[in-house]
Amino acid sequence: MPEIQLPDDGDDSGGVQIDLISGERMEGLASMEKIRLILDGVHDGNIVILEEGLSPDEESRLIEVTMSEINPDEFEGIEIETYPKNDSGSRGLFARLTRSSSPKKLTVIGPANRLETLHKDETLIQTLVS
Numbered sequence: 001m002p003e004i005q006l007p008d009d010g011d012d013s014g015g016v017q018i019d020l021i022s023g024e025r026m027e028g029l030a031s032m033e034k035i036r037l038i039l040d041g042v043h044d045g046n047i048v049i050l051e052e053g054l055s056p057d058e059e060s061r062l063i064e065v066t067m068s069e070i071n072p073d074e075f076e077g078i079e080i081e082t083y084p085k086n087d088s089g090s091r092g093l094f095a096r097l098t099r100s101s102s103p104k105k106l107t108v109i110g111p112a113n114r115l116e117t118l119h120k121d122e123t124l125i126q127t128l129v130s
């Protein structure tokens with residue numbers, strides 16, 4: 001998993017770790033393994049970016065598990081933003097016939113107390129990381 005990490009200057013308040021997780025890495029995992037991978041990173045204060053995102057069911061389960069782990073003194077929850085998948089002919093015939101929804105294109109997840117969404121549209125997710 002590629003990681004972007006600011007140099008350690010001895011000051012813990014200045015660095016933000018960003019975990020960029022490829023679709024290839026996520027495709028071999030069961031739903032709960034994906035959720036655990038994401039939440040473990042967020043619990044550590046990291047921003048997690050998923051190349052291909054989660055299915056709607058997995059995203060719902062992530063929110064459900066997050067709610068059960070909220071503790072005001074330790075973990076305040078997550079902030080999550082996702083680009084919608086472009087449906088302009090990109091899905092195959094089988095997916096269109098069965099109306100199955102494909103995973104999202106890009107998902108940004110971080111600790112609620114460190115990540116604030118400033119703006120989101122179909123081409124931009126703008127966040128403030130503190």
